[in-house]
Amino acid sequence: MDVQRLRLIVQSIAFILLIYGGLFAIDLGNRLPTFACAYVPDNGGGCFLVGFQHMLSRPLPQFMGEQGIRLLKAIGIFALWAVVINKAWCGWICPFGLLQDLLTKLRTWLSIDLSRFSWIAHKRYKSVKYILLALLILIPLGIGNGLISRDWTAPFCQMCPARPILPLFQGDVSEFMIDFTSIPTMLLTGAAIILVGLMFTTAFVKRRFLCSYCPMLAFLSLFDKVGLFSLKKYGDLCTRCGNCFRACPMEIREIEEEKSIKNLVTQDCILCLRCVEACPENQALEARFAGFAFMKADAKAFLNRQHGSPAKPKPTPAQKKKNK
Amino acid sequence: MDNNVNSRPAAMAGGEKKLTRKERIINKVRLHLSMSVREIFEKMEEDETRPRSMAYFDNILAKFMHEGKGVIKARAGQKVIGTYCVFVPEEIIYAAGGYPVRLCAGSHDSAEVGEDFLPDVACPMVKSEMGFAAMPILEFYQQCDMVALPASCHWKLKMGEMLEPFDDVHMLDVPRVKEAERARVYWLDEVKRFQARVEKITGKRIRRKQLREAIGMIQRAQREVHRFQELRKHSPAVVLGRDALEVLNAYFYDEAEPWTGALSELNDELEARIEQGIHVAPPRATRIMLTGSPMVFPNWKVPFIIEDLGGIIVADEFCTSQRYLSDMVSVDEGTMGDMLHAIADRYVLPCACPTFSNTIERRDRIARLVDDYQVEGVIYHVLKGCHPFDIELKIIENLLQEKGVPMLKIETDYSPEDVEQLRTRIEAFQETLSGRR
Ligand code: SF4
Numbered sequence: 001m002d003v004q005r006l007r008l009i010v011q012s013i014a015f016i017l018l019i020y021g022g023l024f025a026i027d028l029g030n031r032l033p034t035f036a037c038a039y040v041p042d043n044g045g046g047c048f049l050v051g052f053q054h055m056l057s058r059p060l061p062q063f064m065g066e067q068g069i070r071l072l073k074a075i076g077i078f079a080l081w082a083v084v085i086n087k088a089w090c091g092w093i094c095p096f097g098l099l100q101d102l103l104t105k106l107r108t109w110l111s112i113d114l115s116r117f118s119w120i121a122h123k124r125y126k127s128v129k130y131i132l133l134a135l136l137i138l139i140p141l142g143i144g145n146g147l148i149s150r151d152w153t154a155p156f157c158q159m160c161p162a163r164p165i166l167p168l169f170q171g172d173v174s175e176f177m178i179d180f181t182s183i184p185t186m187l188l189t190g191a192a193i194i195l196v197g198l199m200f201t202t203a204f205v206k207r208r209f210l211c212s213y214c215p216m217l218a219f220l221s222l223f224d225k226v227g228l229f230s231l232k233k234y235g236d237l238c239t240r241c242g243n244c245f246r247a248c249p250m251e252i253r254e255i256e257e258e259k260s261i262k263n264l265v266t267q268d269c270i271l272c273l274r275c276v277e278a279c280p281e282n283q284a285l286e287a288r289f290a291g292f293a294f295m296k297a298d299a300k301a302f303l304n305r306q307h308g309s310p311a312k313p314k315p316t317p318a319q320k321k322k323n324k
Numbered sequence: 325m326d327n328n329v330n331s332r333p334a335a336m337a338g339g340e341k342k343l344t345r346k347e348r349i350i351n352k353v354r355l356h357l358s359m360s361v362r363e364i365f366e367k368m369e370e371d372e373t374r375p376r377s378m379a380y381f382d383n384i385l386a387k388f389m390h391e392g393k394g395v396i397k398a399r400a401g402q403k404v405i406g407t408y409c410v411f412v413p414e415e416i417i418y419a420a421g422g423y424p425v426r427l428c429a430g431s432h433d434s435a436e437v438g439e440d441f442l443p444d445v446a447c448p449m450v451k452s453e454m455g456f457a458a459m460p461i462l463e464f465y466q467q468c469d470m471v472a473l474p475a476s477c478h479w480k481l482k483m484g485e486m487l488e489p490f491d492d493v494h495m496l497d498v499p500r501v502k503e504a505e506r507a508r509v510y511w512l513d514e515v516k517r518f519q520a521r522v523e524k525i526t527g528k529r530i531r532r533k534q535l536r537e538a539i540g541m542i543q544r545a546q547r548e549v550h551r552f553q554e555l556r557k558h559s560p561a562v563v564l565g566r567d568a569l570e571v572l573n574a575y576f577y578d579e580a581e582p583w584t585g586a587l588s589e590l591n592d593e594l595e596a597r598i599e600q601g602i603h604v605a606p607p608r609a610t611r612i613m614l615t616g617s618p619m620v621f622p623n624w625k626v627p628f629i630i631e632d633l634g635g636i637i638v639a640d641e642f643c644t645s646q647r648y649l650s651d652m653v654s655v656d657e658g659t660m661g662d663m664l665h666a667i668a669d670r671y672v673l674p675c676a677c678p679t680f681s682n683t684i685e686r687r688d689r690i691a692r693l694v695d696d697y698q699v700e701g702v703i704y705h706v707l708k709g710c711h712p713f714d715i716e717l718k719i720i721e722n723l724l725q726e727k728g729v730p731m732l733k734i735e736t737d738y739s740p741e742d743v744e745q746l747r748t749r750i751e752a753f754q755e756t757l758s759g760r761r
């Protein structure tokens with residue numbers, strides 16, 4: 001089975017569940033570590049970040065009581081999801097990820113070449129998502145303690161590019177606008193619209209451009225070490241051919257470069273498993289769930305995937321004679 | 325050997341006499357080459373267990389007895405592009421409708437001609453290549469519309485200018501420190517420059533579809549190679565090492581497609597043999613791996629010694645053989661840029677050539693071969709004058725020592741003079757190997 005096709009199917013099912021699930025009375029809870037946008041009217045599950053930001057907008061002393069317990073419970077549910085599914089949330093479930101992947105399909109169909117970050121730039125921009133994560137914690141705390149105006153409420157949701165877009169799938173256009181109520185709301189919702197624009201334009205030069213800056217990915221990656229999914233590399237079998245690095249939508253260089261680190265679920269990895277598919281060396285890369293290797297790099301399978309149907313070479317004259 | 329073989333046209337303008345002398349030399353070299361090739365084939369015929377499907381490959385190399393006529397099957401008007409080493413992307417040549425021929429050479433006789441261009445200490449491979457380029461000994465060396473020469477070792481680096489009087493040369497600059505980002509970008513540019521040059525020679529622009537097909541064609545060849553190597557792991561061995569060397573060597577001159585078909589037949593035959601329990605060496609034959617400077621037909625000196633003495637070459641780490649088609653292009657998005665990038669990476673990043681700064685790829689490859697093929701001893705072949713492989717010898721020796729696998733270093737060239745001496749040393753080595761069991 002072609003894993004990338006399987007992934008597309010899973011992503012599509014997840015998309016339908018998360019965006020339209022409410023219409024069929026499906027509810028996966030509102031602590032999901034993925035962009036199941038809470039502004040979608042009848043969604044089948046909600047994004048963790050929205051509730052998280054609201055819960056944080058409280059005066060500090062309140063956290064000593066019931067509020068604190070509520071917060072801990074929310075984080076606990078998030079952590080559970082994060083441990084069980086890791087960042088496969090990003091690669092296999094996130095509706096916003098699917099949209100970006102589909103745009104990439106459109107790009108390759110138009111045969112437009114990909115462009116890559118220089119290694120140094122890539123490294124530098126990686127920290128942006130942690131800064132966003134810190135801000136979406138600090139600003140609500142500031143609001144709750146009277147330091148920051150209420151206009152900054154749920155700041156990340158206001159600037160999140162998924163909020164204007166995902167409700168559109170239920171015909172709700174009300175989020176697709178800039179909120180001119182005050183300067184902060186204008187700045188934040190304006191940023192969201194700019195990000196939407198960026199998403200559509202960068203899709204024609206890059207893959208998963210916005211994911212590298214996503215605070216959800218930053219939050220999830222805190223659980224990398226304990227996640228049940230892992231990517232394992234047997235360094236002595238790896239030729240450092242670079243195939244995995246080229247295939248990686250997140251441009252993760254460690255996947256090729258490392259020969260000694262065993263678990264290669266790195267900060268940006270979305271567990272799409274493209275690297276395992278692109279690896280031509282038997283068993284050099286391996287994807288595991290709870291210690292069980294469910295997918296291994298395999299030279300034969302690699303070649304079958306690569307050249308598709310015309311597998312049989314033309315028969316030589318001698319062969320033709322034999323067949324007669 | 326007569327020394328005055330300066331074959332620039334100017335030098336020949338002197339008159340009849342010089343011309344005839346050149347012709348005399350050519351005739352002599354052709355005769356010697358054809359004799360040494362005949363000798364090889366006679367010896368191979370003695371081997372009754374030889375797979376019948378080897379005939380296809382024999383057929384290609386036997387043409388060396390007749391000035392190489394018909395070795396390459398380029399169609400009328402198809403441009404022939406000579407390549408050296410393992411860094412020239414054949415996919416690009418095929419996609420542009422060209423016919424690639426790998427020109428790395430192994431003839432003692434042409435090496436003697438080549439001595440006029442190079443210092444004594446030069447490796448016999450470059451000497452042999454120069455000899456073939458300068459004199460019409462094998463036809464296809466004269467048929468090349470262009471030759472692509474990667475600047476790998478220092479001999480190859482300087483050979484470009486030496487070849488210029490005889491060939492249209494395109495130098496490819498292979499980066500040495502392949503971990504560097506700029507090196508990779510630069511090499512990709514080199515590949516694109518090569519593409520432009522090939523397109524100019526063949527007069528055909530490479531489109532997405534042709535490139536994808538060319539990649540697929542090589543991938544299909546690689547699939548058979550992969551099968552073949554799996555079969556070589558079998559113990560007792562079902563194919564001799566020298567035959568395996570021949571199979572890959574025939575790829576130098578053949579087109580990928582028919583060659584793949586022939587190898588697939590050979591693989592079928594070998595599979596059938598395993599079922600029938602036919603093998604080419606007794607179960608107790610010492611399993612030997614070759615590494616070091618490449619061996620090219622007709623330099624079958626060492627393989628013959630090893631296998632005549634009852635050993636069996638189960639694997640090798642030569643750029644002219646097992647390593648030639650082992651690394652694979654991985655097409656990801658299938659756009660032009662993606663495919664070119666994939667091709668560029670395939671020819672440099674996983675390559676274990678000692679002209680790169682690091683040795684880790686080579687160390688890991690050798691360690692893996694030793695394990696996978698149950699190798700009992702390694703013979704490290706150094707061509708006199710081949711510094712890159714000589715330099716890495718110590719590192720590989722240490723690695724093998726750690727793994728507890730004995731290694732024998734042999735330093736030799738293409739001349740038959742040291743055969744007896746080599747035989748004595750290899751015999752002693754194989755005895756120690758059997759003694760260790
Ligand atoms: S694709 Fe496989 S062999 Fe190549 S660098 Fe990645 S892990 Fe190593």
Ligand code: SF4
Nearest residue numbers: 248269270272273275
């Ligand atoms: S490292 Fe592998 S699994 Fe992770 S994002 Fe890159 S290609 Fe996907």
Ligand code: SF4
Nearest residue numbers: 447449477617710711
């Ligand atoms: S055999 Fe060694 S010295 Fe000779 S061309 Fe190859 S790398 Fe250079």
